[in-house]
Amino acid sequence: MKFPIIILILLALVSCKQTKENEVSSPPALKELRLTFGVYTTDKPTDVVAQFRPLLNRLEQKLTADLEQDVKIKIDITASYQAAIKNIAEGRADFARFGPASYILAKQQNEEIQIIAIESNKGKKTFQGVIVVHQDSPIQSLAELKNKSFAFGNEKSTIGRYLAQELLLENGIKCSDLISYDYLGRHDAVGSAVGARRFDAGALKEGTFKKLVAKGTPIRVLSSFKNVTKPWITHSEISPSVLEALRKALLSIEDGEALEALGKQGFLKGSDSDYSIIRQSMLNNAAFMGKE
Template sequence: MFNSLSRVHIAAISSVLAVLAILVATFASNKPNATKKATAETSASVNIPTLTFGVYTSDKPSEMYKKFKPMLRYIEDEIADRIEDAPQIKLKIYSTYELALKAFINDEVDFVRFGPASYVIAKQKNPDVRLLAIEENKGQRRFNGIILVREDSSFGSLTELRGKSFAFGDENSTIGRYLSQAELVEAGITARDLESYDYLGRHDKVVAAVLHGKYDAGAAKESTFAKYKEKGLRELKSFDNVTKPWVARGGITEEHFIALQNVLLGTKNPDVLKTFSKSLSGFAPCEDSEYDFVREGMKRSEGFFSNSEDEAAANTDTP
């Protein structure tokens, strides 16, 4: 009888163990799928908004990255302290003014830091773009563009550039094209009066080309000129320009627009500002009319082209 009961018990225990083994195997085989499903559901539930900041290369791309990345990180952190679901900010550096303009006009980036002429063009192409703030340099909303020559040259005025070569910046640059061409027009110099002229893109390329004797004169922003002045350059003529605007696309959410604007207008810490620009003292509210000065300069610059062929060539790549 004992042997009979033992056999029954052993059979029962074996059956239980077999069932447990099947359950364990089933659980083990399903666990990865369950884990993957849970991970996917968690990832899907985390939807962090993103704002893309666009800028064109007025200087070397590496310099642009070093200049903008800390500032954007600061803006991102400040926004996170102000609103829920704060966005991450991504930096997009475009190789040309034209590419940055097209991307912004087509709502491919959320906010930008543009030169005044690029803003004027963007506003003309897409009236919905909105000004966030204007930069102030040492408390001022104006700064200088420079028409520069080599230190050992004999040029004493713009009129003496007749028959000489000239290096402009980008074809959409405020200083590198529009306002410098307006200055030449006022001095009686047009495109056909120059021996040659070219658009070199970045300000540093213009300065280097003049410094190395490839062109007799060129136009660049004051900060770039100052960086290379001691290497053998001098100022032939300076002229006013309005400081740069920060601009948002029309489709940006009102919450993000207000948050961005408040952060910019509230940025007063010199240590933060200095990492971006030595001359930047802060940001101020501004209206579109602030850039009428530039619109007038762009209009005057049209006189630089003495015939339709020159003008057509200059406007070939304008967006």
């Protein structure tokens, strides 16, 4: 009877030793860090996810390695610019990608908002916005838009409102000179509305214009104008280590597929002064609206 008992004791000791060895050899579980990435709908929400998810996946990998934490990034797509601005200003989004005007408006609500990096367009900090008309439209100049209808994007949009309205003003057209105008919210909605002849002209970003034309939307460029590329920003309460890791990750991104989905070639260092021209166009907007 004693022999089986001794065997059982020995087996128990071996099992205990193996358990301890496994505990020593297994790496400790990484702490989890969850971040929320904020963006608003300039195009269809499904297109927005397809545009950003590949890059965010790459960011998760880089941040996990750098911070030694298991980093997960959730996309929060808001239906309005205002909601996205409020989320980043109040810290409900950890970082975000905004247009220049939305960044300036968010900065007005929270001065501590910081730029992580700004998007590179073939090594430059600028890209094109366009004013389009129907492909068969007889309109050939901006001056001919007087007494015509115009589709703008969102009321907080850099291209869809501020820069487009400043360009119209430079060509002698105020809002009172248009027979009608409306804010349609999204760049693709503007292009589609002009293509369907519901408006004589409209303002949208060049990338969306190209996508619509490729799908058969009958629109052409009447005029183009420069805009500053979009900043990626973070709220004031984010830890310095996470901010630095985000900046390092963005500036070192070389994943071709992820960047292609975003439609950019990488990221550049940026500062608030890069957006001075946009800030000035917003100040000039009162003249277009006839409030001066």
